[in-house]
Amino acid sequence: MNFTILWFVLLFCGSISAQDDGTATETQLCHPDMCDLIKEFAAMKEKLGAVETRLEDSETRLKNSENQIQELRNNETTKVIFSAATGGGEKHIGPFNTDITLVYRKVITNIGNAxxxxxxxxxxxxxxxxxxxxxxxxxxxxxxxxKLFKNNQLIAMTHHLQPETSGNGGNAVFLQLQQGDQVYVQLAENTRIWGTDYHTTFSGLLVTQM
Incomplete structure (x- = not known):
């Protein structure tokens, strides 16, 4: 609509007027008032262009902020914490003639069900x-x-090599995992541990999502 108005103004400004003294005529490009109006329209158009640019910049920043907020929300909703004991009553597990994956049946906590x-x-x-x-x-x-494994890769170990005495041991690691990676514990062949609801445990948690 602004362009239509400007077009009519230009047509009007292009009209021909005669001088009052009758001795000569000249073609005036526009009446002084119309010239001022055209200048105002031009200035207004420039200002509107600047406003549109600022609005586009603001929309871009707002969209980026919304994406960052959504990413933070997604990170917050992914919580993974678990801890489990071997369970099964107070008895030894092992020895076996081969390495076995140790199953921790007594779940203490399993947030995320991983x-x-x-x-x-x-x-x-x-x-x-x-x-x-x-x-x-x-x-x-x-x-x-x-032995602690990531997929089929040995990551860490803990052992007690003095059979004449009872003992305790442990280990801890940080691992960078991809979705679907597996982590598990194996009991080495010809060894044993004490299986209860309290002594032998396997725990893990998600520290930071990547």
Whole structure:
């Protein structure tokens, strides 16, 4: 609509007027008042362009802020914390003639349900940095040895090599995992640990999502 008005103004300003003395005529491009009006329209158009630019910048910043807020909300909603004990009553687990995956059946907490109490395997639900810890108790007799694996890769170990005495041990690591990576504990062949609801545990948590 602004362009239509400006067009009519230009047509009007292009009209021809004669001088009053009758001796000569001249073509005036526009009446002085109309010239002022055109200048005002031009200035207004320039200001509107600047306002539109600022609005576009503001919309871009607002969109970026909304994306950042949504990302923070997504990070906050992903919580992974678990802790489990071997359970099964007070008895030794092992020794066996081969390495076995240790199943921690007594779930203490399992926020996010990433730990499977039937397989003993933790599966990362999201990519990020996780912390894991293992602790055990063993009585006098065969030595004790636990191994922490990421997928099929040995990451950490803890052991007790003095069979004449009971002992305790543990280890802890930070791991960068991708979604679907598996973490689990194996009991080494020809070793044993004391299985109860309280002594031998496997724990982990999501430290930061990536």
């Amino acid at each position: 730990y499977n109490q039937f397989t003993g395997i933790f599966v990362a639900p999201v990519a990020g940095v996780y912390q894991f810890s293992i602790f055990y108790h063993t009585g006098a007799g065969p030595k004790a040895m636990l």
